[in-house]
Amino acid sequence: MTGIDYTQKIPNNVDLQGDKRLQRALEAWQPNYLEWWGSMGPTDFNQNEVYLRTAISVDKDGWAHYGFVRMPEYRWGIFLNPAEPGRTVGFGDHLGEPAWQQVPGEYRNWLRRLIVTQADTEPASVEQQRLLGHTAPSLYDLRNLFQVNVEEGRHLWAMVYLLHTYFGRDGREEADELLQRRSGNADHPRILGTFNEPCQDWLSFFCFTMFTDRDGKFQLLALAESGFDPLARTCRFMLTEEAHHMFVGQTGVGRVIERTCQVTKEHPGKDVREYGAIPLDVIQKYINYWASSSTDLYGAEVSSNSANFFSAGLKGRAYEERYTDHKALNETYALDRFLDGKLVHEVVPLRNAMNEVLRDEYVKDNQKGIEYWNRIVEKHGLDFRFRLPHRRFNRKIGDYAAGRFDLDGNPIGEAAWNAQVGEWLPTDADRAFVKSLMKPVYEPGKMASWIAPPAKGVNDTPTDYEYVKL
Numbered sequence: 001m002t003g004i005d006y007t008q009k010i011p012n013n014v015d016l017q018g019d020k021r022l023q024r025a026l027e028a029w030q031p032n033y034l035e036w037w038g039s040m041g042p043t044d045f046n047q048n049e050v051y052l053r054t055a056i057s058v059d060k061d062g063w064a065h066y067g068f069v070r071m072p073e074y075r076w077g078i079f080l081n082p083a084e085p086g087r088t089v090g091f092g093d094h095l096g097e098p099a100w101q102q103v104p105g106e107y108r109n110w111l112r113r114l115i116v117t118q119a120d121t122e123p124a125s126v127e128q129q130r131l132l133g134h135t136a137p138s139l140y141d142l143r144n145l146f147q148v149n150v151e152e153g154r155h156l157w158a159m160v161y162l163l164h165t166y167f168g169r170d171g172r173e174e175a176d177e178l179l180q181r182r183s184g185n186a187d188h189p190r191i192l193g194t195f196n197e198p199c200q201d202w203l204s205f206f207c208f209t210m211f212t213d214r215d216g217k218f219q220l221l222a223l224a225e226s227g228f229d230p231l232a233r234t235c236r237f238m239l240t241e242e243a244h245h246m247f248v249g250q251t252g253v254g255r256v257i258e259r260t261c262q263v264t265k266e267h268p269g270k271d272v273r274e275y276g277a278i279p280l281d282v283i284q285k286y287i288n289y290w291a292s293s294s295t296d297l298y299g300a301e302v303s304s305n306s307a308n309f310f311s312a313g314l315k316g317r318a319y320e321e322r323y324t325d326h327k328a329l330n331e332t333y334a335l336d337r338f339l340d341g342k343l344v345h346e347v348v349p350l351r352n353a354m355n356e357v358l359r360d361e362y363v364k365d366n367q368k369g370i371e372y373w374n375r376i377v378e379k380h381g382l383d384f385r386f387r388l389p390h391r392r393f394n395r396k397i398g399d400y401a402a403g404r405f406d407l408d409g410n411p412i413g414e415a416a417w418n419a420q421v422g423e424w425l426p427t428d429a430d431r432a433f434v435k436s437l438m439k440p441v442y443e444p445g446k447m448a449s450w451i452a453p454p455a456k457g458v459n460d461t462p463t464d465y466e467y468v469k470l
């Protein structure tokens with residue numbers, strides 16, 4: 001059952017036509033989704049043909065088909081990885097019991113909350129990015145933006161399928177609400193902070209796909225371990241799509257850096273701004289901003305919710321198979337908390353530190369991206385080096401939100417923060433400068449002044465391919 005049935009109104013590999021009631025419910029939700037896309041998606045480009053990939057199977061190889069599609073006609077559907085026969089719960093108190101094919105009654109509310117929280121990020125990011133098409137630095141980038149957008153739309157479908165199928169009436173209500181909240185709306189915002197932040201320029205978009213979509217990767221890895229089997233299978237397939245989003249971010253920022261390095265060498269001693277490139281230290285500030293905001297998405301360092309989700313077998317650790325003790329019951333986790341205005345070393349039960357355990361993996365993965373960017377600078381023989389801000393820097397959630405920390409994570413006073421914040425986070429002038437560069441470049445193969453061309457085109461096409469027919 002890995003092939004996807006495209007003859008159906010809603011493409012799927014879950015035998016949707018075998019459950020008429022569910023099929024009707026989802027077919028009733030579909031026009032609402034399309035209406036949302038039509039008003040909150042990249043609306044001005046809905047009539048243009050875009051070179052998009054569409055999933056045709058969930059097999060490891062050859063799952064993608066490439067072709068020109070108008071976005072509203074993209075075949076959003078429901079694709080789950082195949083079931084593993086005899087799969088058992090891989091962690092927590094239910095370790096070794098058969099994985100659940102239905103929602104365990106006692107965990108219904110927790111599970112719904114986990115699914116809704118993940119689901120809400122998907123349409124949110126489409127809303128955040130909806131105007132970027134007007135300032136795309138190339139057709140290649142415009143196409144990548146739209147690919148990310150349609151896949152975030154599909155991720156919403158993935159979560160809505162779970163809500164409709166397994167949560168009855170309240171699941172259907174949650175699915176409706178997912179189309180009603182709005183990113184950045186004061187009265188009816190998206191659930192998580194980062195997903196309400198404006199993402200109005202392409203440097204922000206690349207940082208978002210690098211750091212915020214990477215949070216998505218780790219949340220999905222943790223949910224892919226879930227003892228609730230349909231959630232695990234859904235997330236496993238979402239991860240294959242997510243990888244492209246992070247590729248867009250990592251290589252996108254890399255190309256901005258590449259361009260700045262080129263300009264620096266061509267015009268020694270000059271301000272790269274004069275040549276329409278973005279200074280490396282401004283790029284670093286954008287990294288600091290999006291990395292810190294996305295680091296918040298893991299929640300509080302010490303959390304009884306995270307312990308509950310783990311104990312119940314609902315949300316595991318990324319790469320759970322790498323651990324030896326899957327119960328994590330008698331283990332501890334040591335960390336520096338920030339309590340009453342100072343850092344305090346504490347040892348807490350491991351289960352209560354599951355947010356921090358996931359954040360550790362995230363920080364490690366981010367660090368690899370920083371090293372990739374530094375190799376670009378090194379290749380050009382420049383002295384500048386990028387860095388990841390310490391996880392305590394600029395936090396709004398958890399212990400560290402109560403204080404101020406420098407890029408190395410040292411506590412500092414409010415006055416020191418105010419004196420230096422302009423060197424650490426984008427200033428109004430930085431944002432205005434970056435914004436001034438945001439002019440569309442729609443000629444095939446051409447790039448904006450501030451970004452280098454990609455190393456290669458999409459799906460072996462030449463980089464001057466007409467990816468979007470405008």
Ligand SMILES: [Fe+2]
Nearest residue numbers: 122152155216
């Ligand atoms: Fe997503």
Ligand SMILES: [Fe+2]
Nearest residue numbers: 213216242245
């Ligand atoms: Fe994503």
